[in-house]
Amino acid sequence: MSSTRRTIEARRVVVTGLGPVSCIGVGNDEIWDSVQNGRSGIRTLDRLRNQVAPMEAIPVKIGGEVWDFDSTQWMPPKEARRTDRVVHYALAASQLAWKDAGEPAVDPTRTGVLIASGIGGLDSFCSQFRKYMENPDKMQAPDRVSPFIVPQLMPNASAGHVAMHFGFTGPNLCIATACAAGTHAVGEAYQWIKFGQADVALAGGTEAQLIESTVNGMAKAMALSKNPDPEGASRPFDRDRDGFVLSEGAAVLVLEEADQALARGAHIYAEVAGYGLSADAYHIVAPHPEGIGAVAAMQMALQDAEEDPTTVDYINAHGTSTELNDLAETKAVKKLFGDHAYKVPISSTKSMHGHLLGAAGALEAAIVCMAMENGVAPPTINYEHPDEECDLDYVPNEPRELDIRVAMSNSFAFGGQNASLVFRRFEP
Numbered sequence: 001m002s003s004t005r006r007t008i009e010a011r012r013v014v015v016t017g018l019g020p021v022s023c024i025g026v027g028n029d030e031i032w033d034s035v036q037n038g039r040s041g042i043r044t045l046d047r048l049r050n051q052v053a054p055m056e057a058i059p060v061k062i063g064g065e066v067w068d069f070d071s072t073q074w075m076p077p078k079e080a081r082r083t084d085r086v087v088h089y090a091l092a093a094s095q096l097a098w099k100d101a102g103e104p105a106v107d108p109t110r111t112g113v114l115i116a117s118g119i120g121g122l123d124s125f126c127s128q129f130r131k132y133m134e135n136p137d138k139m140q141a142p143d144r145v146s147p148f149i150v151p152q153l154m155p156n157a158s159a160g161h162v163a164m165h166f167g168f169t170g171p172n173l174c175i176a177t178a179c180a181a182g183t184h185a186v187g188e189a190y191q192w193i194k195f196g197q198a199d200v201a202l203a204g205g206t207e208a209q210l211i212e213s214t215v216n217g218m219a220k221a222m223a224l225s226k227n228p229d230p231e232g233a234s235r236p237f238d239r240d241r242d243g244f245v246l247s248e249g250a251a252v253l254v255l256e257e258a259d260q261a262l263a264r265g266a267h268i269y270a271e272v273a274g275y276g277l278s279a280d281a282y283h284i285v286a287p288h289p290e291g292i293g294a295v296a297a298m299q300m301a302l303q304d305a306e307e308d309p310t311t312v313d314y315i316n317a318h319g320t321s322t323e324l325n326d327l328a329e330t331k332a333v334k335k336l337f338g339d340h341a342y343k344v345p346i347s348s349t350k351s352m353h354g355h356l357l358g359a360a361g362a363l364e365a366a367i368v369c370m371a372m373e374n375g376v377a378p379p380t381i382n383y384e385h386p387d388e389e390c391d392l393d394y395v396p397n398e399p400r401e402l403d404i405r406v407a408m409s410n411s412f413a414f415g416g417q418n419a420s421l422v423f424r425r426f427e428p
Contacts, residue, residue, distance in 0.1 A: 017101025017254030064247025118358030183361030247354030276300025291332025319348025
């Protein structure tokens with residue numbers, strides 16, 4: 001019996017639109033202005049959503065909201081009332097990205113949507129559960145539950161709503177790999193286009209987790225910074241780092257097959273050149289202490305891009321500001337990059353925008369594209385006390401002019417899932 005194997009010719013994939021929504025701004029101009037000026041968006045929170053305990057009882061009182069965000073700018077008021085804030089952010093980011101890409105005429109059957117979320121609509125779930133439990137008449141309690149609760153809480157709601165908004169009927173997916181989800185989303189959508197399953201994709205992540213249960217849970221897990229100074233709390237790679245700062249928002253990138261983008265005269269930020277992913281298989285929340293999984297993901301991404309570690313000009317680190325993550329990531333970079341590890345500028349923009357969990361990797365990928373276009377390496381702010389074990393070039397406190405041809409963006413998640421992307425300056 002003979003067999004045949006279809007040979008698929010890989011296609012080039014480029015980024016033609018960016019849609020970032022976060023505590024440091026909404027849209028490219030606001031985000032980049034904050035990044036290049038090292039401006040933090042972390043503030044003291046007056047109240048958390050779904051809060052029961054008084055604020056003085058909440059152990060962590062800082063975070064990165066999308067300040068002054070008006071959902072009705074992006075969707076009808078009736079739809080906003082029936083959906084979770086996680087969907088609102090995703091719709092805003094997708095519309096910004098699509099507009100930035102020039103709102104191209106596309107085949108909807110060949111256009112995909114991949115919106116990741118680590119948590120989904122937890123705010124809506126908690127709100128409905130409280131309504132149920134607080135009803136004194138338990139016979140009537142079931143009637144208090146909203147008929148919209150399931151579509152509000154399901155993590156794939158954002159991908160569904162984005163597809164419905166634009167009418168895109170191509171591949172549609174949600175990835176829920178915690179802090180690596182946004183990077184996985186961009187990587188998987190890149191592969192859709194690379195191997196012919198789609199020609200265009202909206203890919204990114206969204207998160208809306210500044211609610212009491214999430215903040216208290218993360219604080220109990222010793223993951224969050226207890227630094228009372230909002231702007232100084234997120235301090236990746238600094239000796240005095242003590243945890244990450246929860247933030248929320250979304251970021252979506254428009255990925256497009258290169259020849260199609262060139263044919264329509266699209267503005268091209270960068271080429272998505274490589275994607276790698278791995279598992280630590282070590283611990284459900286702690287990274288492998290030697291960064292073994294991180295090394296594997298970065299190495300796979302470089303191999304996919306056909307680049308050598310020495311060709312990388314800039315790394316946007318996962319850099320959460322936790323003791324274990326920052327040390328493990330530093331060790332991983334040293335293992336893979338060798339002597340070049342001390343030459344390549346590395347920064348963690350989480351020092352400014354905090355940790356958006358499932359949206360973090362997508363926001364950081366968007367910032368990498370902006371950095372490549374502007375020729376500037378973003379700073380790691382709050383880097384004041386060097387750690388002798390974290391001794392690489394973290395672009396401390398001030399942006400740096402830098403010609404970036406090849407850049408890497410890393411995300412390493414709870415669950416031990418790792419993802420890396422390699423971007424390259426596009427040359428037709």
